[in-house]
Amino acid sequence: MFKLSELVRWLGLTEFEILVNLCGLLVFTITLAVKLSAAGSTGGVLPELVGDWFTVFSPLFFIDICNAYFCVIVGIRMYLDSDNKRKALHRFMWSTYFLVLIAIFKYLLCLKLSGKTGLEYSEVFSPIFVLLQLVAVRACQLPNSI
């Protein structure tokens, strides 16, 4: 449906960030499977997970930190090198929104799965819905000629 360059244009992420996110997702999938299989062997009907959910989500938090570092470096370099300071600032702000909202969602999901909060799933997913609105605005700003 989409080429990689089109995704980069729409989501405002570089190929490198997409690659880092995919690697983190791969590691997260493996840790999740290990946790779920450990829970399954204890005999619970629903997977009561052994250990902490924050451990399972640690690869995702780690890639968030990596992406934040990458975005800060790119933001500073763009600001210093480029004549268009506004563009650099715009890119930095978008990356910040993206990373913060995703990180909040993961944190709330961890709390919910650990049973440390009484929030409903609709409230846990609220950062993702806010992010979706921002992504929709970006989609509307795309040129109609492509």
Added chain:
Amino acid sequence: MTLAHRALFTWFIVLVFLILLCLRLDPHTTWNWFVTFTPLWFFDCILIVYVIIKFIRKWRNLNRLTHLLLLYKWNIGGVLLTITSQVMICLTLEYPQQIPIYVTITPLILLLSTAIFYVGSRLGKREGWLR
């Protein structure tokens, strides 16, 4: 379809899926997981049609089938692995404890590995990819 139309269509599908997922995760609803994944099935159908149309457009130029398959190997592999992953996740959620978790995540891991390889190869070909 232009990029804006495709992006908005995908956005709408994801939005509907997330709303259905939130409703399903609430303890009050007990829908079938295959029903919850309906927007994604719809998106998969569109993807299949999209790939078939691309395939047929090239087919008119009388290319060999193996050449066409090689040309669209990423598209075909991606769609097949996506659909397999979704089916396995739905089956595991609907019938817990009956399917080993490693069987469930195998297509997902293959899909992610393929995507990593694809993005990595594209990244390797580019110069100045940090911009």
